[in-house]
Amino acid sequence: MLDQLTEQLSEHVEYVFRSARGDGAAWPEAAQHYGVASVGGDGPAPVDEVRAVFEELVRRAGAHLEQLLASGQVEGGPRVEGIGRRLGDLPARETARYEQARVDALAPKKADVGVASIFANAAKTAANNPWASLTFDRQLTQHCASCGAPQRQEREFQCEYCGGDVFRRGSDFE
Amino acid sequence: MNAEEKALVDRWRGFLSKIDERLDEIIQECEAGVQGLTAQAPDDPMPISQAMTGLDYRIRQLDDKIEETWDGQVEAKFSDGDGAFFDVGLDMRRDAELALEAKWTLWKAKAMGDFFRQMWPRTQAAMAAPIPCTQCGSPLSVPTPHESHTVTCASCGTVNQVIPHTCIQQYFGGGVQAFAEERALPIRFEIERFREEVDRWRRARDWAPETIESMDRWHDMELNYWRTFSEMKAQLLNAPVDEEFIESRMSYFRKYNLENDQRWRKAKGL
Numbered sequence: 001m002l003d004q005l006t007e008q009l010s011e012h013v014e015y016v017f018r019s020a021r022g023d024g025a026a027w028p029e030a031a032q033h034y035g036v037a038s039v040g041g042d043g044p045a046p047v048d049e050v051r052a053v054f055e056e057l058v059r060r061a062g063a064h065l066e067q068l069l070a071s072g073q074v075e076g077g078p079r080v081e082g083i084g085r086r087l088g089d090l091p092a093r094e095t096a097r098y099e100q101a102r103v104d105a106l107a108p109k110k111a112d113v114g115v116a117s118i119f120a121n122a123a124k125t126a127a128n129n130p131w132a133s134l135t136f137d138r139q140l141t142q143h144c145a146s147c148g149a150p151q152r153q154e155r156e157f158q159c160e161y162c163g164g165d166v167f168r169r170g171s172d173f174e
Numbered sequence: 175m176n177a178e179e180k181a182l183v184d185r186w187r188g189f190l191s192k193i194d195e196r197l198d199e200i201i202q203e204c205e206a207g208v209q210g211l212t213a214q215a216p217d218d219p220m221p222i223s224q225a226m227t228g229l230d231y232r233i234r235q236l237d238d239k240i241e242e243t244w245d246g247q248v249e250a251k252f253s254d255g256d257g258a259f260f261d262v263g264l265d266m267r268r269d270a271e272l273a274l275e276a277k278w279t280l281w282k283a284k285a286m287g288d289f290f291r292q293m294w295p296r297t298q299a300a301m302a303a304p305i306p307c308t309q310c311g312s313p314l315s316v317p318t319p320h321e322s323h324t325v326t327c328a329s330c331g332t333v334n335q336v337i338p339h340t341c342i343q344q345y346f347g348g349g350v351q352a353f354a355e356e357r358a359l360p361i362r363f364e365i366e367r368f369r370e371e372v373d374r375w376r377r378a379r380d381w382a383p384e385t386i387e388s389m390d391r392w393h394d395m396e397l398n399y400w401r402t403f404s405e406m407k408a409q410l411l412n413a414p415v416d417e418e419f420i421e422s423r424m425s426y427f428r429k430y431n432l433e434n435d436q437r438w439r440k441a442k443g444l
Contacts, residue, residue, distance in 0.1 A: 119207035126221035
């Protein structure tokens with residue numbers, strides 16, 4: 001029973017931690033799950049909300065441990081005392097870990113000394129260039145807009161058959 | 175040079191060698207990167223050109239490193255000796271900078287040349303492929319397959335506007351330019367080296383003016399660069415050498431490098 005309790009506690013801590021950092025479930029929903037109201041918004045969760053969630057998590061875990069002891073499913077002893085100590089400093093410890101993670105995320109990233117990223121970026125952006133997927137006819141012949149006859153004389157734009165225009169007159173030309 | 179000065183020279187040389195080694199490493203990595211991009215887009219030079227822009231910045235960082243180290247840590251130490259010793263350190267720096275620029279620029283030129291060379295079999299096949307008339311399907315006679323033409327069909331008389339295959343356009347556009355640069359660029363760096371030697375010659379003579387013969391040699395080297403470049407283009411395009419282009423480049427060179435020197439003007443009767 002105690003193994004199950006500590007395992008679940010670790011899972012909850014990780015769930016809260018990841019949601020707070022923005023790597024997991026949305027923070028407002030995660031906070032709500034522990035009965036903590038969140039001001040919401042994008043980005044990392046506010047530190048005081050994260051601390052409140054950890055405190056609530058500890059309160060629930062402590063209550064569950066009390067129930068197990070009261071029902072006789074577990075007996076007191078060094079192990080239970082150890083879990084009690086862990087619960088006691090969990091909010092402060094995990095909140096500090098979260099604050100450090102936020103600071104680390106803001107720190108400038110180490111410079112990339114290799115050139116692989118440059119080639120990867122070039123390969124990726126090249127595929128996005130507007131000409132990459134452009135197709136067009138490499139050959140074309142102008143036709144009379146009136147009778148459809150092909151142009152027969154270079155730079156002659158009057159159809160030799162019907163006298164019509166060997167191009168389309170329209171708003172583009174007027 | 176005393177033992178202390180010799181040790182300083184060795185340390186400075188060691189640092190500059192490290193920069194050169196780093197450049198070699200980058201070039202080695204680039205070889206693989208260029209091969210990858212070529213395999214991905216064998217007829218499109220755009221990805222490699224984009225990568226080169228990013229790589230140029232990486233190489234500039236090496237150049238900046240030389241400058242920062244000289245300014246911050248080395249210059250003061252070489253200044254402790256006499257003027258000649260200071261020049262030793264300064265010349266080593268300049269030699270390293272010139273070598274770095276030459277090695278990188280020549281590698282880039284070769285990489286672009288290699289890219290366009292691998293296009294040749296497909297370019298050749300595209301040029302050999304018959305171009306049928308849009309109206310009757312008879313093969314058209316296109317005088318120069320690497321250029322756009324208006325061709326009248328010999329069979330039915332229909333006027334066809336013919337644009338070369340993309341592969342052909344790339345090869346005879348960017349490719350020809352790349353091959354010409356690859357051929358001529360070593361001359362550009364010979365000129366750079368020559369100018370550096372002229373500066374050192376003048377410095378050793380209390381900044382005496384450059385001789386007219388030396389300036390004439392500079393002129394000839396510059397002319398050789400543009401002529402080599404233009405002849406290569408002409409050869410590849412099967413066209414006459416663009417003398418007008420060469421003269422346009424040389425007129426700028428003369429205007430800003432020679433004709434503003436009164437001694438040279440007088441010697442040339444200007």
